[in-house]
Amino acid sequence: xxxxxxxxxxxxxxxxxxxxxxxxDVQSALDFMATVQYETGCDxxxxxxxxxxxxxxxxxxxxxxxxxxxKVTKTxx
Numbered sequence: 922x923x924x925x926x927x928x929x930x931x932x933x934x935x936x937x938x939x940x941x942x943x944x945x946d947v948q949s950a951l952d953f954m955a956t957v958q959y960e961t962g963c964d965x966x967x968x969x970x971x972x973x974x975x976x977x978x979x980x981x982x983x984x985x986x987x988x989x990x991x992k993v994t995k996t997x998x
Contacts, residue, residue: 926961935963937972945974950988 922943925936935957937943944950957966976982 924957924961926963932965933961933963934965934967935961936967938969939972941972942974943968943972944977944988946976947984947987947991951991954992 922937922939925938927934927936937957943953954966958964974984977984977988
C-alpha cells in the first residue's frame with residue numbers, strides 16, 4: 922500500500938494506491954481507515970476503485986452501507 926499525502930484547499934488528503942484489493946469486508950475497511958489516519962493524520966481518503974472488492978458494488982451484500990454505518994457510529998463515539 923502506497924500513501925501520498927496532499928493538501929487541497931487547506932485540507933490534508935491521503936491518496937492510497939496498491940496492487941491488491943485492500944477492502945473486502947467491513948473489518949478490513951475499518952482497519953484500512955484507521956491505518957491511513959494513524960500514518961498520515963488525514964481523515965479524508967481517496968482510493969481507486971480497484972482497491973475495493975466487487976462485493977462493495979453489489980448492493981444486495983450491503984457492504985458499502987455497513988462500512989458507512991460503522992464509520993459514522995465509530996466517529997460519533
